[in-house]
Amino acid sequence: GKKLASGGGYGSDFSILIWDITSGSSQPESTLRGHNGGVLCITFNPSNSKQLVSGDDDGIIHVWDITSGSLQPESTLRGHTDWVTKLAFDPSDPSQLVSGSRDGTTRFWNMATGQAVSVLEGATFEFAKASATQQSVGRYIVTANSDLLRICKAPQNADAHADNAAPVTAPVAFFRAPGNISAIDCVGDSIGVGCGNGAILQLRARVLGAS
Numbered sequence: 001g002k003k004l005a006s007g008g009g010y011g012s013d014f015s016i017l018i019w020d021i022t023s024g025s026s027q028p029e030s031t032l033r034g035h036n037g038g039v040l041c042i043t044f045n046p047s048n049s050k051q052l053v054s055g056d057d058d059g060i061i062h063v064w065d066i067t068s069g070s071l072q073p074e075s076t077l078r079g080h081t082d083w084v085t086k087l088a089f090d091p092s093d094p095s096q097l098v099s100g101s102r103d104g105t106t107r108f109w110n111m112a113t114g115q116a117v118s119v120l121e122g123a124t125f126e127f128a129k130a131s132a133t134q135q136s137v138g139r140y141i142v143t144a145n146s147d148l149l150r151i152c153k154a155p156q157n158a159d160a161h162a163d164n165a166a167p168v169t170a171p172v173a174f175f176r177a178p179g180n181i182s183a184i185d186c187v188g189d190s191i192g193v194g195c196g197n198g199a200i201l202q203l204r205a206r207v208l209g210a211s
Contacts, residue, residue, distance in 0.1 A: 148176055
Protein backbone atom coordinates (compact mmCIF):
# COMPACT_ATOMS: atom_id res chain seq x y z
CA GLY A 1 0.00 0.00 0.00
CA LYS A 2 0.94 3.69 -0.03
CA LYS A 3 3.28 4.77 2.73
CA LEU A 4 3.48 7.88 4.90
CA ALA A 5 6.38 8.71 7.21
CA SER A 6 6.33 11.02 10.24
CA GLY A 7 9.25 12.08 12.44
CA GLY A 8 9.52 12.93 16.10
CA GLY A 9 10.94 16.11 17.60
CA TYR A 10 11.57 17.23 21.16
CA GLY A 11 9.36 15.57 23.72
CA SER A 12 9.53 12.32 21.74
CA ASP A 13 12.09 9.56 21.23
CA PHE A 14 13.17 10.99 17.83
CA SER A 15 11.77 7.93 16.05
CA ILE A 16 10.23 7.76 12.56
CA LEU A 17 6.84 6.11 12.16
CA ILE A 18 5.88 4.40 8.89
CA TRP A 19 2.17 4.30 8.13
CA ASP A 20 0.22 2.32 5.53
CA ILE A 21 -2.40 4.88 4.55
CA THR A 22 -4.45 2.35 2.55
CA SER A 23 -4.93 -0.07 5.46
CA GLY A 24 -7.14 2.17 7.60
CA SER A 25 -5.11 1.25 10.67
CA SER A 26 -4.52 3.85 13.37
CA GLN A 27 -1.25 2.13 14.32
CA PRO A 28 2.08 2.59 12.52
CA GLU A 29 3.34 -0.25 10.38
CA SER A 30 6.89 0.07 11.76
CA THR A 31 9.06 2.34 13.87
CA LEU A 32 12.58 3.37 12.83
CA ARG A 33 15.10 4.43 15.46
CA GLY A 34 18.55 5.89 15.01
CA HIS A 35 18.31 9.65 15.38
CA ASN A 36 19.59 11.29 18.56
CA GLY A 37 18.08 14.66 17.66
CA GLY A 38 14.76 15.95 16.44
CA VAL A 39 13.78 14.73 12.96
CA LEU A 40 13.28 17.84 10.81
CA CYS A 41 12.81 16.50 7.29
CA ILE A 42 11.96 13.21 5.55
CA THR A 43 11.70 12.20 1.92
CA PHE A 44 11.12 9.01 -0.04
CA ASN A 45 13.27 8.19 -3.07
CA PRO A 46 10.92 8.74 -6.06
CA SER A 47 12.67 5.99 -8.02
CA ASN A 48 12.79 3.52 -5.10
CA SER A 49 9.77 3.58 -2.79
CA LYS A 50 11.56 1.30 -0.32
CA GLN A 51 14.18 3.94 0.43
CA LEU A 52 13.57 6.70 2.96
CA VAL A 53 15.97 9.48 3.94
CA SER A 54 15.72 11.63 7.08
CA GLY A 55 17.63 14.59 8.52
CA ASP A 56 17.86 15.85 12.08
CA ASP A 57 18.95 18.82 14.19
CA ASP A 58 22.35 17.23 14.86
CA GLY A 59 23.26 17.57 11.16
CA ILE A 60 22.89 13.82 10.58
CA ILE A 61 21.22 12.19 7.56
CA HIS A 62 20.06 8.58 7.83
CA VAL A 63 19.18 6.32 4.90
CA TRP A 64 16.61 3.58 5.55
CA ASP A 65 15.24 0.52 3.74
CA ILE A 66 11.72 0.39 5.12
CA THR A 67 11.16 -3.18 3.86
CA SER A 68 14.36 -4.74 5.21
CA GLY A 69 12.89 -5.63 8.60
CA SER A 70 15.71 -3.70 10.27
CA LEU A 71 14.73 -0.81 12.49
CA GLN A 72 18.20 0.75 12.17
CA PRO A 73 19.45 2.91 9.27
CA GLU A 74 21.35 1.13 6.50
CA SER A 75 23.76 4.06 6.15
CA THR A 76 24.51 7.51 7.55
CA LEU A 77 25.64 10.63 5.69
CA ARG A 78 27.81 13.01 7.71
CA GLY A 79 29.10 16.43 6.75
CA HIS A 80 26.62 19.06 7.93
CA THR A 81 27.40 20.84 11.18
CA ASP A 82 23.92 22.19 11.98
CA TRP A 83 20.25 21.36 11.43
CA VAL A 84 19.39 19.51 8.21
CA THR A 85 16.23 21.32 7.15
CA LYS A 86 15.55 20.10 3.62
CA LEU A 87 16.08 16.89 1.62
CA ALA A 88 15.28 16.13 -2.02
CA PHE A 89 16.44 13.80 -4.75
CA ASP A 90 17.95 15.32 -7.88
CA PRO A 91 15.11 15.20 -10.46
CA SER A 92 17.58 14.59 -13.29
CA ASP A 93 19.56 11.93 -11.37
CA PRO A 94 17.68 10.13 -8.54
CA SER A 95 20.95 8.47 -7.47
CA GLN A 96 21.89 11.87 -6.01
CA LEU A 97 20.45 13.23 -2.78
CA VAL A 98 20.52 16.95 -1.99
CA SER A 99 20.43 18.33 1.54
CA GLY A 100 20.08 21.88 2.84
CA SER A 101 21.27 22.88 6.29
CA ARG A 102 21.27 25.76 8.73
CA ASP A 103 25.09 25.57 8.51
CA GLY A 104 24.71 27.59 5.29
CA THR A 105 25.48 24.79 2.83
CA THR A 106 23.64 22.63 0.33
CA ARG A 107 25.27 19.24 -0.28
CA PHE A 108 24.97 16.72 -3.11
CA TRP A 109 25.44 13.07 -2.10
CA ASN A 110 26.12 9.95 -4.14
CA MET A 111 23.61 7.48 -2.71
CA ALA A 112 25.56 4.45 -3.91
CA THR A 113 28.74 5.39 -2.06
CA GLY A 114 27.55 7.78 0.65
CA GLN A 115 30.15 10.28 -0.53
CA ALA A 116 29.62 14.00 -0.99
CA VAL A 117 29.70 15.03 -4.65
CA SER A 118 29.78 18.77 -4.06
CA VAL A 119 29.06 21.53 -1.56
CA LEU A 120 27.13 24.66 -2.56
CA GLU A 121 26.76 27.83 -0.53
CA GLY A 122 23.16 28.33 0.57
CA ALA A 123 21.05 27.00 3.44
CA THR A 124 18.04 26.16 1.28
CA PHE A 125 17.58 25.21 -2.36
CA GLU A 126 15.17 24.67 -5.23
CA PHE A 127 15.74 22.85 -8.50
CA ALA A 128 14.94 24.57 -11.76
CA LYS A 129 11.74 22.99 -13.05
CA ALA A 130 10.74 22.64 -16.69
CA SER A 131 8.37 25.07 -18.34
CA ALA A 132 7.37 25.64 -21.94
CA THR A 133 10.97 26.64 -22.63
CA GLN A 134 13.85 24.29 -23.44
CA GLN A 135 15.04 24.32 -19.81
CA SER A 136 16.02 20.81 -18.70
CA VAL A 137 14.79 19.68 -15.28
CA GLY A 138 17.49 19.46 -12.63
CA ARG A 139 20.25 20.96 -14.75
CA TYR A 140 20.47 23.97 -12.45
CA ILE A 141 19.87 24.45 -8.75
CA VAL A 142 19.06 27.75 -7.02
CA THR A 143 20.25 28.24 -3.43
CA ALA A 144 19.65 30.99 -0.90
CA ASN A 145 21.44 32.09 2.25
CA SER A 146 20.49 35.27 4.08
CA ASP A 147 19.80 37.84 1.30
CA LEU A 148 21.97 36.19 -1.38
CA LEU A 149 20.54 33.97 -4.11
CA ARG A 150 22.88 31.82 -6.20
CA ILE A 151 22.36 29.82 -9.40
CA CYS A 152 24.66 26.82 -9.83
CA LYS A 153 24.97 23.96 -12.28
CA ALA A 154 23.88 20.75 -10.58
CA PRO A 155 26.94 18.55 -9.95
CA GLN A 156 27.11 15.01 -11.34
CA ASN A 157 27.84 11.77 -9.50
CA ALA A 158 30.95 11.33 -11.63
CA ASP A 159 32.45 14.17 -9.59
CA ALA A 160 32.16 12.26 -6.28
CA HIS A 161 34.83 12.87 -3.65
CA ALA A 162 35.48 11.78 -0.10
CA ASP A 163 33.21 13.78 2.20
CA ASN A 164 35.94 15.96 3.67
CA ALA A 165 37.27 16.83 0.21
CA ALA A 166 34.00 17.71 -1.55
CA PRO A 167 34.61 20.82 -3.64
CA VAL A 168 32.59 24.00 -3.29
CA THR A 169 30.70 24.67 -6.52
CA ALA A 170 30.93 28.27 -7.75
CA PRO A 171 27.70 29.95 -8.88
CA VAL A 172 27.11 30.88 -12.51
CA ALA A 173 24.97 33.84 -11.41
CA PHE A 174 23.84 35.49 -8.19
CA PHE A 175 21.42 38.15 -6.95
CA ARG A 176 21.19 40.09 -3.69
CA ALA A 177 17.62 40.52 -2.47
CA PRO A 178 16.30 43.52 -0.47
CA GLY A 179 15.89 41.30 2.62
CA ASN A 180 16.63 37.85 3.98
CA ILE A 181 15.23 35.24 1.60
CA SER A 182 12.59 33.01 3.16
CA ALA A 183 11.19 31.22 0.08
CA ILE A 184 12.26 30.49 -3.50
CA ASP A 185 10.71 28.74 -6.49
CA CYS A 186 11.98 28.30 -10.02
CA VAL A 187 10.09 27.44 -13.22
CA GLY A 188 11.86 27.74 -16.54
CA ASP A 189 13.91 30.94 -16.51
CA SER A 190 11.67 32.60 -13.88
CA ILE A 191 12.62 32.65 -10.19
CA GLY A 192 10.17 33.69 -7.49
CA VAL A 193 11.72 35.08 -4.31
CA GLY A 194 9.98 35.83 -1.02
CA CYS A 195 11.74 37.87 1.68
CA GLY A 196 11.23 38.04 5.40
CA ASN A 197 10.49 41.78 5.16
CA GLY A 198 7.47 41.08 2.95
CA ALA A 199 9.11 41.81 -0.40
CA ILE A 200 8.17 39.47 -3.25
CA LEU A 201 10.27 39.45 -6.41
CA GLN A 202 10.11 37.75 -9.78
CA LEU A 203 13.48 37.42 -11.48
CA ARG A 204 14.37 36.26 -14.95
CA ALA A 205 17.63 34.35 -15.27
CA ARG A 206 18.75 33.96 -18.86
CA VAL A 207 21.10 31.13 -17.93
CA LEU A 208 18.07 28.99 -16.98
CA GLY A 209 16.64 29.34 -20.45
CA ALA A 210 19.83 28.17 -22.16
CA SER A 211 19.68 24.94 -24.09
